[in-house]
Amino acid sequence: MKDPKSIFINSVWKENKLEALYNTPLIGVAFSSKQGYVLELNQQYADMLGYTRRELVGTFWTDFSPPEYKELTLNLYHRLLKKEISCFTYEKEYIRKDKSRIWVEISVQSKKNEFDNIEYFIVLARDIDDRKKTLLKLDAEMKQNEALISKLKFQNEQLKEFANLISHNLRAPVGSMIGLLELYDSGIVDYKQSIGVFSEQYRNLTYSLLDTINTIGSALDIKDRSEVKKEKVSFKEILNTVIISLLGKAKDLDFDLITDFELEEITYSKSYLISIIQNLLSNSLKYRSTERKLRVEIKTYYTNEQEIMEFSDNGTGINLEQNSRNIFGLHKTFHTNKDSKGVGLFLTRKHVEAMGGKIFAESKQNYGIKFTLIFNYHENH
Known part of the structure; x- marks a missing residue:
């Protein structure tokens, strides 16, 4: 052989x-x-x-x-x-x-x-060493340019939203404060009789203005995903952190919580994910129905190359036919609760979008609400 x-x-x-x-x-x-x-x-x-x-x-x-x-x-x-x-x-x-x-x-x-x-x-x-290294260098430069373009787009959107927030949320309280001062200076009302009322109204407007400025500041502090530290985070651990943080803050933590973390971990900003889940859970606790025990369901999974979280409850819900355009807006409230400020969902949207994601809402009044978060939405669209 x-x-x-x-x-x-x-x-x-x-x-x-x-x-x-x-x-x-x-x-x-x-x-x-x-x-x-x-x-x-x-x-x-x-x-x-x-x-x-x-x-x-x-x-x-x-x-x-x-x-x-x-x-x-x-x-x-x-x-x-x-x-x-x-x-x-x-x-x-x-x-x-x-x-x-x-x-x-x-x-x-x-x-x-x-x-x-x-x-x-x-x-x-x-x-093919020279050709390949040249192509890899060009590819790296293109990705760097894409990241820069993405950052500029994000900053441009922030500026647009900032201008919109200033126009819609600062004009009213500032105008009211000026109106009070002009009324006070006009001499139309009696100084001694009105000083207490004026002081109280002016104090309330000042606090409202400060709260709005702080919220806008928080929104502007949210950075683009390219600037945020990302790490492997566990949904279960984040949820436990949120629940512990809510102890003593929420009036009533008696509710049923059902979780299904098929997608156990995600590469994400830990602080942003904590904020997202905390705002959504706080929203559920705040707008629970008085007719039934609160039930919150959180489900995560991976499908069609998308990382998804569904967050739903059986609370009072929202009439989306009337409010779909405003649900994630600043100071947009849809209930009569005294502590409703319309900030939580606004910041949630800002965090999700800053990381390249998208958040959607489905709701029917008196039947609860469901939020669907696609964390890597812009990687696939």
Whole structure:
């Protein structure tokens, strides 16, 4: 029985191709046994790897592959052996003798005899290092530019919203304060009789104005996702943190909580996720129905490359036919609760959108509300 190298030499010489292949300019040529070991190679292949030809004879296919390429290389090799494919081409890196890496384009073809049995493999390697590194650099620069454009868009949206918030939420209290002062200065009302009423009204307007300014400041402090520290966070741990923080703050924490964290973790801003879940849970507690025990359901899952959280309750709900455009607006309230400020959902939307996500609401008055958060919405749209 002939050894693999004898079979290879006889076959190549028979077809008179050895010399032509070896002298192919700028292309590394190697011949591998069926078992995956190098039988012979030309000088170009050796120079590409920084070894002598003698050092490379007898080496295995994956000996110069970085760890991240070995599984793919072996998979393709086994497919050749099973005759699922007769050739393949792919790009990969080689580790050279000096430990540096070089990008190459590898083409492998099986050589069969007249009985359709594989005798050896022909391996062609082309140096694409300069081209590949240039493309990778351009790709990195494009991603950097995309991140910059995304940041500028985010800042532009912030400026637009800031102008809108100033127009809609600061004008009214400031106008009222000016009106009170003008009325006071006009002498129309008696100073001694009105001073107490004026002081109280002015104090309330001042607190309202300060609260609005603080809320706008909080919204503007929310950073774009490219600037926020992201880490692996557990939904279960975040929820526990939120519940502990609500102890002593919420008047009544007696409610049923059902969770289904199919998606257990997410790479996200920990502080933002705490704020999101805390605002949603506080909203459920604040607007519970007096006719039934509060039930809150939180479900997370991954589908169609989207990371999703559904947060629902059986509280009083909202008439979305009338209020769909305002549900996430600042100081937009839909209930008669004295402590309703219309801030929680506004900040929740700001946090979600700053991280590249989207939040949707479904509700029917007196039947509860459901929020759907797609955390990575803009990665898929």
